[in-house]
Amino acid sequence: MNAIDWWVLLGTMLGIAAYGTWRTRHTDSLNTYLKGNHTTKWGTIGLSVMATQASTITYLSLPGQAYESGMAFIQNYFGLPLALIIVCAVFLPIYRRLGVYTAYEYLGKRFDRKTRLLGAVLFLLQRGIQAGITIYAPAIILATVLGWPLELTIVFTGLLAIVYTVTGGSAAVNLTQKWQMAVIFGGMLTAFFVLLWKLPPSAVAMAGAMGKLQAVDFTPDLDRRYTFWSGIFGGLFLSLSYFGTDQSQVQRYIGGAALREGRLGLMFNALFKIPMQFFIVMLGALLFVFYAFQPSTPVFFNQAEWQRHMSGAAGPGLRALEAKHTGLHAQRAAAAHAWADARQGGDPLVEASTRAALSEAQRKIEGVRKEAKAALLAVDPRAKTKDSDYVFITFILTQLPHGLIGLLIAVMFASALSSKAGELNALGTTSTIDLWRHFRPLAAQDEKRNVRNAKWFTAFWGFFAIGFALFVRLAENLIEYLNIVASIFYPALLGVFVVAFFIKHVEGTAVFWAAIVAQALVVGIYALGKFFPAHEIGYLWLNPIGCVACVLVSVVLQSVLPLRPAARTS
Amino acid sequence: MKRKPEPASQEPPASPEDEIPGVPGFSTWRGVYLFVLGAFLCMVAALAIFSRLYS
Structure with missing residues (x-):
């Protein structure tokens, strides 16, 4: 990155954060602080919902996943x-x-306080962890490729989100997310056209x-x-949980004009x-083709990790793998050109044989990449061998002109800030409404004190996320990791709703005890799959299983439990 | 005989203006949802054809 990139990056990030902070600095009504002002239109709500869901992981990890495994992940959204x-x-x-501030407030009105608290605690638990991952995931990648100190990157991103989210609450989040989405769309489209x-x-x-x-x-x-089926059924339950019961999304659409x-924003x-x-x-799929035609491609895209081990005792072995990869890469490029020529020639037999040769060359490349990862693990069992998250950022840093590099790095930070701010806003709101105000009902009358506490809770969760990000170490593919955490905690909550x-x-x-049983069932199935991989099922299936279990157990329990006096007399 | 219990809270009824989507070409929300559903089915069909074409 050069000076132009830094100007673009800092200008967009600090400019949007400062604008959001300035415009919403006088927010002192609890309603505005937690729900935003009541003039928000569907366009802002729609972008805000999109920005909260799509974190940096979406833009960094997803192209890498498509590069490696193809486009099948898109079925997750069906x-x-x-x-x-x-x-x-x-x-x-x-x-x-009902005019509720949080989704869990509704559970209190519909059921009782223990069910409301269970919903709020499940949300705080899983969203608190995810807020840490949201801030850690981009920081680890950007710090690795740009050579920035990881801790500083985490703290800078976290503090920036805390400043404007604490200052302006929901109104600031909506306002900044709109501009951050503009930067994201602009940057991603530019990278695509390049x-x-x-x-x-x-x-x-x-x-x-x-x-x-x-x-x-x-x-x-x-x-x-x-698959199509896991996407439709698992994805339906996962999305229903996320958009219907997760306060970070509910908060984005309940406060519209x-x-x-709200409805049009969701549509x-x-x-x-x-x-x-x-x-x-x-x-991501096109990046695969791009790299196939390049004169050289790294055997392992996380070059910082690779170079770290190259200078050690494993250096000669890794260099030999690099040389082997270079040879195979040249073979694949030749096979790709031969297949492209055959395709233009129009002879189906020649095309089929050149295509088979290309597939064989690709299979060999995948083999040497596996060897490279195994070699890294042999040297260092804690080595991060999942390099697909580094594919797109490598393209950005090596292929884009200066200025655009700064813009694309700004895309990564904008997406981190937008989803992080939405999460902090929801965590602060739930802590204030469902915990603090619930246990201190007299204090609920003091508007200023409520706003002050909401700000303190928002800041607390911001620092919690920073702390989590500073100490967590994740090796899985990051976007899958987020979905796995959600698929463990969401199903029981969705069942309750x-x-x-x-x-x-x-x-x-x-319903309270049914949720406890369903949560235990989901954790049990997931743990069983980890201990006995032969019996592991796709994590998306945990969503319908947990939700249906909660519904069925609650109906069975209700048939044996006595009804409340209020319900009996009605 | 046990009476069927009522829910603990009653949700207020929808106001009439809530039912108007205010989108040109759509007079009810049901129409909007059907349009979105149709668009989704078209997207899945297009993706399936795309997968088949480039397999």
């Missing part, structure tokens, strides 16, 4: 439009009519020939992580989320 329709038709109108400009004419066909464009898989196989604005996401994700995974909305005769005690 349940999203269906879930958003349900949220619009059922969840949102009730939240609006990549297109650098690609050979048969790039899409080659990505297809290498199996990178398999977006839909109808195989009814529970073991496969991403009218119910209509905007239902229409554009899949195309947006398609564009991101397509970028499904019972609340659709099964009117079930009461608080039954």
